Amino acid sequence: MRAFLGLGSNLGDRRSYLKKAVRMLKERSGITMIQESGVYESEPWGELGQNKFLNQVIEIETSSRPEELLSQCQKIEAALGRERSVHWGPRTIDIDLLLLENVRIDSAHLKIPHPYLEQRNFVLIPLKEIAPNLVLPSGKVPSDYQEDEKIWRYRG
Ligand SMILES: Nc1ncnc2c1ncn2[C@@H]1O[C@H](COP(=O)(O)OP(=O)(O)OP(=O)(O)O)[C@@H](O)[C@H]1O
Numbered sequence: 001m002r003a004f005l006g007l008g009s010n011l012g013d014r015r016s017y018l019k020k021a022v023r024m025l026k027e028r029s030g031i032t033m034i035q036e037s038g039v040y041e042s043e044p045w046g047e048l049g050q051n052k053f054l055n056q057v058i059e060i061e062t063s064s065r066p067e068e069l070l071s072q073c074q075k076i077e078a079a080l081g082r083e084r085s086v087h088w089g090p091r092t093i094d095i096d097l098l099l100l101e102n103v104r105i106d107s108a109h110l111k112i113p114h115p116y117l118e119q120r121n122f123v124l125i126p127l128k129e130i131a132p133n134l135v136l137p138s139g140k141v142p143s144d145y146q147e148d149e150k151i152w153r154y155r156g
């Protein structure tokens, strides 16, 4: 099954957390990397008054079921020192399941497609780089969305 994952970090060595998360995902059994977007920096969305984020979107092929994939991602978050304190607050690493091929889930602990997907430029702009024509829940595609001054390519 094809899956798009969104990675984000705004604490500590943000670039290194993204690299480590990508490496750990590649090492997981049943996961094959298909594409990695570049890294983008942006102002915090939602909960303001925290550090800027680095974000990246990746496409993988996985043999895991959605619940298993969530649990694999949460193990990586835990291994990289993620502490869940503030909703939408600072984090060393966040891994969101954005879209899974032909999957719709609306349970208490897993919602697919990710409910805020199309409200977040930090997801849409990296997605536009690797999957410009992917049809999103609204029927729009990532190339319909424009970059703005609140998000830029990070070359660090
Ligand atoms: N598509 C999804 N991807 C990742 N987690 C999800 C998803 N849908 C629901 N969740 C649930 O969301 C819970 C809280 O996640 P988290 O603490 O990362 O929220 P957040 O990053 O602050 O907010 P957001 O989910 O809006 O990015 C997770 O424990 C997980 O069970």
Ligand SMILES: Nc1nc2c(c(=O)[nH]1)N=C(CO)CN2
Pocket (backbone or CB within 6 Å): 007, 008, 009, 042, 043, 044, 045, 046, 047, 053, 054, 055, 087, 088, 089, 094, 122
């Ligand atoms: N720019 C940006 N803002 C955010 C992000 C993120 O990854 N990038 N994640 C959040 C919690 O999921 C809240 N706000």
